[in-house]
Amino acid sequence: MAGLSLDLLALQIFTGLALGAVYVLLAIGMSLIFGMLTVVNFAHGAFFALGAYAGFLVLTLGGNFWLALLAVPIVTGLLGMAVEWGLVRHLYGRGIDDPLLLTFGLAYVLVELIRIFAGTQGLPFDTPDALAGAVDIGIGYFPLYRLFVIAMTVAILVLLWLFLERTRLGLIIRAGARDPEIMRVLGVDTGRVWRLVFGLGTAIAGLAGLLAAPLQGVSPEMGNAILADAFVVTVVGGMGSLAGAILAGLLVGVIVSLTALFAPEAGDVAIFVLMAVVLLIRPQGFFGRAGLMS
Amino acid sequence: MSAEHGRRMGRRGVLRAAAMLAAGAPFATRGAEETPIRIGFPVPITGPYASEAADQVRAAQLAIAEFNQAGGLGGRRAELLVRDDKLDPGEAATRAIELIEKDRVDFIVGSLSASVQLAVNTVTKQRGVLYNSISQSDQIVNSPDWGPTTFHEAMTPHMTAAAVGRYAFEKLGKRCAYVAADYAYGHEMVAGFRAVGATMGAEELAEIKMPIGTRDFSTLMPRLQALRPDIVFLCNFGRDQQIFVKQAHDSGLKRMTHIVAPILLQTARLAGGAQAFAGVLGGTSYYWGIENEVASAKAFNDRFRKAYDGHLPSDYGALGYSGVRAVLTAAAKAGGTETAKVAAALAGMKYDFYKGPQVYRTCDHQSVQAVFIIESKANGSVPDDVFTVLATVPGQEDLLKTCAEEGLG
Numbered sequence: 001m002a003g004l005s006l007d008l009l010a011l012q013i014f015t016g017l018a019l020g021a022v023y024v025l026l027a028i029g030m031s032l033i034f035g036m037l038t039v040v041n042f043a044h045g046a047f048f049a050l051g052a053y054a055g056f057l058v059l060t061l062g063g064n065f066w067l068a069l070l071a072v073p074i075v076t077g078l079l080g081m082a083v084e085w086g087l088v089r090h091l092y093g094r095g096i097d098d099p100l101l102l103t104f105g106l107a108y109v110l111v112e113l114i115r116i117f118a119g120t121q122g123l124p125f126d127t128p129d130a131l132a133g134a135v136d137i138g139i140g141y142f143p144l145y146r147l148f149v150i151a152m153t154v155a156i157l158v159l160l161w162l163f164l165e166r167t168r169l170g171l172i173i174r175a176g177a178r179d180p181e182i183m184r185v186l187g188v189d190t191g192r193v194w195r196l197v198f199g200l201g202t203a204i205a206g207l208a209g210l211l212a213a214p215l216q217g218v219s220p221e222m223g224n225a226i227l228a229d230a231f232v233v234t235v236v237g238g239m240g241s242l243a244g245a246i247l248a249g250l251l252v253g254v255i256v257s258l259t260a261l262f263a264p265e266a267g268d269v270a271i272f273v274l275m276a277v278v279l280l281i282r283p284q285g286f287f288g289r290a291g292l293m294s
Numbered sequence: 295m296s297a298e299h300g301r302r303m304g305r306r307g308v309l310r311a312a313a314m315l316a317a318g319a320p321f322a323t324r325g326a327e328e329t330p331i332r333i334g335f336p337v338p339i340t341g342p343y344a345s346e347a348a349d350q351v352r353a354a355q356l357a358i359a360e361f362n363q364a365g366g367l368g369g370r371r372a373e374l375l376v377r378d379d380k381l382d383p384g385e386a387a388t389r390a391i392e393l394i395e396k397d398r399v400d401f402i403v404g405s406l407s408a409s410v411q412l413a414v415n416t417v418t419k420q421r422g423v424l425y426n427s428i429s430q431s432d433q434i435v436n437s438p439d440w441g442p443t444t445f446h447e448a449m450t451p452h453m454t455a456a457a458v459g460r461y462a463f464e465k466l467g468k469r470c471a472y473v474a475a476d477y478a479y480g481h482e483m484v485a486g487f488r489a490v491g492a493t494m495g496a497e498e499l500a501e502i503k504m505p506i507g508t509r510d511f512s513t514l515m516p517r518l519q520a521l522r523p524d525i526v527f528l529c530n531f532g533r534d535q536q537i538f539v540k541q542a543h544d545s546g547l548k549r550m551t552h553i554v555a556p557i558l559l560q561t562a563r564l565a566g567g568a569q570a571f572a573g574v575l576g577g578t579s580y581y582w583g584i585e586n587e588v589a590s591a592k593a594f595n596d597r598f599r600k601a602y603d604g605h606l607p608s609d610y611g612a613l614g615y616s617g618v619r620a621v622l623t624a625a626a627k628a629g630g631t632e633t634a635k636v637a638a639a640l641a642g643m644k645y646d647f648y649k650g651p652q653v654y655r656t657c658d659h660q661s662v663q664a665v666f667i668i669e670s671k672a673n674g675s676v677p678d679d680v681f682t683v684l685a686t687v688p689g690q691e692d693l694l695k696t697c698a699e700e701g702l703g
Contacts, residue, residue, distance in 0.1 A: 011516035019512060121345030122533060124567030127544060132569075134546030140519055143544035146512065215544075216509055216537045217565055221342070225509050260504075260513035265476050267513075268505040 011140040012261050013254055018142070020253020021150040025211065026226050027233035027245040028157065029204035035240025036177045036197045039088060040096060043103040044205050044230055045223025046110035051076050051206025052213040052222060053114055056123055065128040072210045073203035080202025084195045092194070107223070114220040122219035131214075149211050156204060157246065173197055232275045238288025247286055331372040331631055333358070333618060334393030334402040336414060338381035342507060342533040343406050345561045349611030350406065350428065351376050356601050357618040367626050374618070375399060381406070383413035390417040400631040403447075403617040405429050406610065408478035415444055424633050424640075426621050428613040430454065430557065432482045435658040437701030443637055445659040447617040449579050451479065453694050454556045455486025457665035457687040458577035463494040466552045466575075467524025470496055473514060473538065475530035476503040483529035483556045499523050504530070511538045515545040528555040535559065536566035543570040560608040563670055563680050571670035571680075578666050580612040580649050581681050594648035606678045607648075616647045620654075620661075652689060657697035663689040 030044045054075045058068040083106065091098045126132075127145045134141040164170040173193055176183045180190050209223065216222065233252055237244025252271050259270040278285060335354055337347040354374055362371045375397055379386035386405060393399045394417070401424045405411040408431040415434055418425035419441035426445040432452050433439050463470075470491065474480030484501060491498065499521045502514055518526060526547070528538055535555060539562075542548050558576025585592040594615065598607045607615065621636065624643060628635035642656045652663040668681040687693070697703050 005520065008516055008520045011519075012513070015513055015516055019510060022510070120340070120348060121561065122536065122565035124565055124570075126567050126569050132544070134544065140516055141546040143512070143541075143546070145544055215512075215541065217533075217540060217567075219533060219565075222509075225507065256510075257513040260502075261517060264514070265503045265505065267508065 007139045008261075011142070012257050014137070014139065014142070016254035016257025017250055018146045018150055018253070019257055020250035021153040022208075022212065022215070022249075023229060023233050023252050024246050024249030025149070025153045025156070025204075025208045026230040027237070027249055028160065028242060029201040029208065030230045031234045031237065031240060031242055031245040032160070032204065033198055033201035034234065035242070036173060037088075037092075037194055038096060038240075039091075039099040039103070039198075041103050041198075041201060042100055042227065043083070043107040043110060044201075045225075045227030046107040047076050047080060047202045047205035047223070048209035048212070048226055049114060049218075049220060049223035050079065050110060051209030052125070052218045053118055053123075053209075054206065055210035055213055056118075056125060056218050059125075068210055069207070073207045076206025076209075077199040077203030080205075081195050081199035083202070084198035088198060089191065089194065107227070111220050111223070118220070120220060122217050125213040125218050127214040145214055149215075152207075152211055156207070157242070160200075160204075160242070169193075169196075229271065232271050236275055236278045236285055238285030241285070241287035244285055244287035328370050331367060331370055331401075331622070331625060332375055332397060332399040333372060333621065334375050334377065334390065334397065334399035335404045335614075335618075336377045336379040336386050336389045336393070336402070336410075337404050337614075338406050338410070339376070339378035341381040343381055343531070345565065346532065346559065346608065346610040347406055349561065349608045350404070350614030352602055353598065353607050353611040353613075353615035354403065354618045356598060357615045357622065359601070360597070361619070361622045367622075367630070372622055379405060379410055379414075381410060383409050386410045387413040387417050390414045394418070394421050394423055399423070400625075400633075401426065401621045401636070403428060403621060404614070408433065408482065412439055412478075415439060415441070418443060422633055424621065424637055426617045426640075428610070428617040430479060430482075432486075432695070433478060435660045435700055435702075436695075440658060440700070440702060443633060445620075445637075445640055445654060445661075447620060447661050448613050449663065449665060450660060450694065451482035451556065452486045452489070454577050454579075454665055455483050456490050456693045458554065458556050458575075458667060459487045459490030460494070461667045461685055461687070462525055462527075462552070462554050462575065463491060463496050466554070468494070468496045469499055469523045470525040470527055471499045471518060471521055471523040472501040472527045472529060473511075473518075474501065474503050474527075475506045475534055477506055479531060480529045484527070486556070487527055487529075504534070506530070506534060508534055509537060511541045512545065515542065515547055518542075518547055519545070519550065523551050525552045525554050528553055530555075531557065532559070532562060533565075536562040536570075539574055540566055540570040548573060557609075558668055558670065558681070559610065560678075560680060561610070564677070568671065568673055568680070572672040574670045575684070576668055576670075578609045578668050578681075579663065580607075580609045581666055581668055581683060582606040582678065583681060583683055584649065584666065584686075587686075588650050590646045590648050590650065612648055616645075616649075616652075619647050620645060650689075655691070655694070655697075658700055658702050660694060662691060662694065665689075665693070 033041045051072050054072045055068040058071050131145040131148050135144050176193050233248045237248030358372045358374045377389040403426045405414050406429045411427040411429050424443045428448050430448050432450045435446050472484045474484050553574045555576035563571045582595050585595050624636045624639035627639040644653045652661050665687045667685040
């Protein structure tokens, strides 16, 4: 290709990593719920869109972006807990297909509700003033807001890791994922623990939607496309593995970015080719436990 | 506009009936019970072009209401049968077949994508039904897609690119890069710009085709920044266009180059926000702001405002209006809905419904019309005040391919 310089390649890879951070953000909520509950949450994309709309509502009601960052995960988290309590929990222990189909249907309902209440037309979502514009990062100009998204992704991951690995509740969650029966024998209300995990997953999905809103605007269908992306990242990384989701997300970002440089038409196909190759060589994904899906 | 609505006799209906009786048309009132003129209207109600489609429906309903208020065709009322084609050629073809065979429509107007309108056109052509397409395409007025019942109210990519390209290459620079949606619309627009560019000494730096429905264009920015073109021609549409502009704004690309969209959509601009779109140039088939210069635009805007709560019609919405009104006007001229007669009335028909003079060219049924060059404002006085009209390129045949070039000579 003509005009290919080292700077361009470096900026392209950096852009890919930044895009990868967005993919990681999209996938961790889904990965968390699957890892702990063995529920493939196909309503993940709908919670993502709900998060963006909730953020828009906060702004419309006179709030600012920072307030939305706080309010949105609470709203989508509580909604997720309500969904778990009302729908998902009745399907535990009934194989992987039932909750998958349930959440798949739920996604349609939620997106349709968005269309009814907020209209089919997309809504504008400006980048917050403090984060607008591009900065020179040495190899070229890069949007400041994307740097912020990377920082937020890292912060969410660190907090999540600290929560799961360093708190008593995190210990209970991890233990419950391994052997729920023993946990119940020990007197732990596993039902509440699952509800919390599901809510945490949807809270992160909503937060991801809010963070994506200044990148692409807000529309009812915004979650549909990312559901496929999040699923690919989750599968490639290994269903249920957070470390896998991080590695896979970054890898997908870089692959998409390099595809855009050399063969942009193939952008849609590239990540599915990656998924097919990984699944052929390592069916459980990078860090997945073998047999979890069976 | 349901059939029930048609049967109800309002104050206007009574007055009209009285007027007809007075005019010595004793059987005219029977028209109220006659079969209505049915116009099938497949548009992508759901999907990335949903907001444009919703506006097309509103505007088309206005044309129907006007026709009915004016007494219809000898008492025969018109009705619009809106169907969701989901922006899918297969879905659109199925809906078109249903409209023709089950709903017995007289005409089809609609669709909002090059490939979808071609699918509808294939169905209507086979079944000898008149189809007026309101979405951009070159192919539809080319052999072998074009047929005697095919009409094209929208502009073609070739004429749009010709008008916008002439302006851009003259005023903004010669070094250009193309970002195109990887389907007919994008390909045809790029071809159109290339044709103009060749005559004006333009230099093409890159053509980047992206899949339709792309949500993230950030990966294109490094290369576009490195190329430093004078102009980036953005040959995509709807949400794709809106997302690209937003991300180009955030990446700082807009500061070093001009972004020019052959079709700059009002709906995309409204959904994308003023901040992101400020300074983006483009072409359009219609912008309400021409109402101070064009009398028919003023009249159309006022009727639209009245019908829809003070809202103004969008570019693609207006096409829904003129597409439906053209067919109904021709039916009135032909004195019936027989396809051959209406087609004959439409071919060569001169009209000025909303944007100044237009005419359906006889040899390919393409509507020859003005192209407006617009620029997005940083901040307007009212929400709909989004563009400045930089230039009006009047409807001339030299913007179009000749019918011989289209294989119809």
